[in-house]
Amino acid sequence: MTTWITICDTCKREDWDAASGDLTDGEVLAELIENRADGDVKTRRVSCLMGCTRSCNVAIQGAGKLNYTLGEFTPNDTSADAIVEYARLHAESETGQVPYRQWPQGVKGHFITRHPPLPDDE
Template sequence: MSELPQPPVADAVITELVVCTTCRPEGDSREAPAAGATLFEAVQHAQFDLPAEALRRVRVRGQACMSACGRACTLALQAPGKPSYLFGDLQPDAATARDALRCAAMHAEAADGQLLRNQRPERLRNGILAKLPPHGAQATG
């Protein structure tokens, strides 16, 4: 008798940290690199500054235009079965990059994906643009 396939374990769920690579705050020169591209590069570099174990369930990717142009720079956190978060008005620097990775790791580690404001890293305590329920979640109240 063969065993039935088992559903994936929660440990296999990966949180994606998606950074808008085309974000450009209003008034920024089109001749200079986009602030979003600068933030994406900072996030990529910051991955080497944090312990690999903390980021074992985080994947980083860039995305051209996340349609939050009036709130540049933006990034999102998403994972199957968890709420998705969209943050804006972020600084494209190393401190934001480290906090974004720490927040993504928190999202990955939280079974329900909830990110309480006072527990998020400092640079992601403000600037939340949206919190979307998990795909297919039952409506409440």
């Protein structure tokens, strides 16, 4: 089943310099994640996940599964690798819950929220 990584592309860490004209930290992380995601892991960008004090933020989401918000990432290869690997494990999980012992090291300590799946309309 498909897992989506929703990436905040407006995230800026405290040390981001607006005068530099460079990409936001969220845009850098988004590009790194997009270059790694494939198969059952898809990506989309949004402008603001409202976690500004914990940027860079992503949401790991799948229909009928537990969904997670993660943040406080450094926009680099290590973070992108860990986020995509966790999303692959989420995609493989029937419920969206991934046992802690399977978590990539790079996502440990980055979980902000967990959301239960939406109830069926019936």
